[in-house]
Amino acid sequence: MASIKDVAAAAGVSVATVSRVLNAHPSVSADARSRVLAAVAALGYRPNAVARSLRTDQTHALGLVIGDVLNPYFTELARSVEEAARALGYSVIIGNADERPDLQDHHVRTLLDRRIDGLLVSPAPGDSPLLLDAARAGTPVVFVDRWIPGAEVPVVRADGRRAVRDLVAHLHLLGHRRLAIIAGPAGTTTGSERVTAFRDALAAYGLPLTDELVGHGDFQAASGRRVTEGFLDLPEPPDAVFAADNLMALGALDAIRARGLRMPDDIALAVFDDIPWFVHTDPPITAIAQPTGDLGRAAVRALVDRIEGRTAESVTLDARLVVRRSCGAPAPVLIPPTSPMRRSTPVQRSTP
Incomplete structure (x- = not known):
């Protein structure tokens, strides 16, 4: 070599x-x-950034690599991480992967070279050998929001399955039967998980999710518009579209408005990832809200536990459905979660 x-x-x-x-x-x-x-x-x-990162001293600096700094979800997550880290005496250096594994590895390598004490990462789609090498070599790593299956790394995430079931029940109650989804990249855990949850929820009502009603985007607005335009061009367009990410929902909204269609009369729109401006659209948009601030704080606590030699835990929090008028509901309604808000699973430190 x-x-x-x-x-x-x-x-x-x-x-x-x-x-x-x-x-x-x-x-x-x-x-x-x-x-x-x-x-x-x-x-x-x-x-060999991994080898150079092995050390006995601490810098009290954490690295945070997020999927897309323009995504309001990751902006809020970064803010909560920074606040929680500061309260524990750590500073945070942020890298924006822009949903690219090569750029993610660039940030991971740079952060290790800067001698950070640990890494918080929301993995981008695709392979990331450097990130896995860092975890295996003993660098404290915690995954937040997304994760890499099989890696012995604590994961702090939201479980949206119950919220998706609540959404499908809400759509079914309103009379929507032909439902489509703008899915995220299949190479991300959140992308595949949300499609599976949607499919399972539809099956409970005997509703099919055919291939023509599944469009894959890339967590960017342009892909949401492209997929929605494809749905609207079908001989039988869907009654409702579920966007598995807020930026793709923005693209879907653009496509719907460009066709002169009205929500919810002509088509319904719901979103995974609630953000503040959804209440200001006309009509306000029904969304699944993640406990983003709690996720950021839990991720920092898990990472600091690893850094300071304690056993870290994986943490799962429940997302919840926030009903507004974009699918036909007459007024905002909050459907609370019906399962425990926190579920923790001990994860041992990876062996170098």
Whole structure:
């Protein structure tokens, strides 16, 4: 396996210059940067950030890598993480993965190089070997919202299955029978889980979820608009659309308005992930709300437990349905959760 010295020799620069290029330091010339990157590609070099992160001292800094800083859900999550960490004497460095595994690994590598004490990560779609290597090597890691199946890492998340069942019951009561979903990427746990919950809830009422009524987006507004336009072009469009993310719901709303359709008379719209401005649309949008602040605080507590040598716990909180008028309800109604709000499962520290 190539070393950083091999890269420096191939590029004709010093090891320090290679390090500065890999860490995006602005002091490196364009020519040197180009030669270093070419050498990295030719040699297949991957920095051993995991090994360099192993240490005995603490910096009292935590890393947080989120899926998309433009998503209001992650903005609120980051705020709660920062507040909880500060209360425990830690600062937080945030990296925006923009739903890209390569950018996620860039942030993970940079944060490890900055000697952070632990990582909070909401994994992006796709493979992330560096993140798993970090966890296996003993770096304290906690997954929040999403997770990587099989990884021995505490997970702090919301369970939306009961809320999805409540939503389908609400839609069925209002007379909606042909229901469609704008799903997130199948490569994310939240993307696949929400489709499964929706399908199971429909089955309880004997309602099918055919392939034409499932459209996959990427947690971005443009994909929500594209999928909704496809639904509206069907010979028999759906009665209601369930967007599995707030940004995709924004795209769905754009598509509905562009066709001159009215909610809920022509089509109903419901969303997973409530955000403050949903109450200001006309009509206000029915949504499944996650306890985002509680998730952020629980994730910080779990990570600090790992950092300070205590057994960490996975935590599951329940999402809830907030009924507004976008599906036909006459007035806002809050359907409270009917299962325990917190379920914890001990997770042992990963073995290096």
